[in-house]
Amino acid sequence: IAAVNGYAMGGGLEFALACDIRVVEEQAQMALPEARVGLLPCAGGTQRLSWLVGEAWASKMILCNERITAATAEKIGLAQEVVPRGESLKRAVELAHQVAKQSPSSVTACKKLIRGARERAMNPQLPHERELFVDLFDTQDQVEGVQAFLEKREPEWKNA
Structure with a gap:
């Protein structure tokens, strides 16, 4: 920033x-x-x-x-x-x-896709976006993020 x-x-x-x-x-x-x-x-x-x-x-x-x-x-x-x-x-x-409150693994994936949009056409990037999205379901951060949301509390991120 x-x-x-x-x-x-x-x-x-x-x-x-x-x-x-x-x-x-x-x-x-x-x-x-x-x-x-x-x-x-x-x-x-x-x-x-x-x-x-x-x-x-x-x-x-x-x-x-x-x-x-x-x-x-x-x-x-x-x-x-x-x-x-x-x-x-x-x-x-x-x-x-504000960024630090987000899941580090999600921020990393988002930054990769945002920057990739500069270098690649959108259509080839869409499957990559879906792949990274699905990969996030294998992280502790995704489970913690949903649980924290349901419990109305701040998440405690584990992945970095």
């Missing part, structure tokens, strides 16, 4: 692009300005940005050296949340705690 609290330019934005979730403070600005100095975003920037925001916005940001605001980042899907100045780390930690 990335907490962006200022300028995320070049490698800084590429680092944030590699995260699952991006929380951006209202004053933050983001850009991939490498073409301005005869280079290109070489840490996945061209690929991840295109995947997240679409080819048109990626082209505008990279080819035109377009610097965007936090509001624009949220509007185009680059940021999931915009928070007030000084609140990004706090919110990122809150989200991390």
Whole structure:
């Protein structure tokens, strides 16, 4: 989970692009300005940005050296949340705690499938999704999760 609290330019934005979730403070600005100095975003920037925001916005940001605001980042899907100045780390930690309440084995499987969607067409991924879903029934976490739900309590995860 990335907490962006200022300028995320070049490698800084590429680092944030590699995260699952991006929380951006209202004053933050983001850009991939490498073409301005005869280079290109070489840490996945061209690929991840295109995947997240679409080819048109990626082209505008990279080819035109377009610097965007936090509001624009949220509007185009680059940021999931915009928070007030000084609140990004706090919110990122809150989200991390939310993730930590989930089954580690389920989170791992979900992340694998979400990332796989970038690299593979949907139809071949659907059987893999079903396979991972069925595999989760063989985990202690699945039994614990259902039991905790029925007992109206927080689960105690065992698998990691």
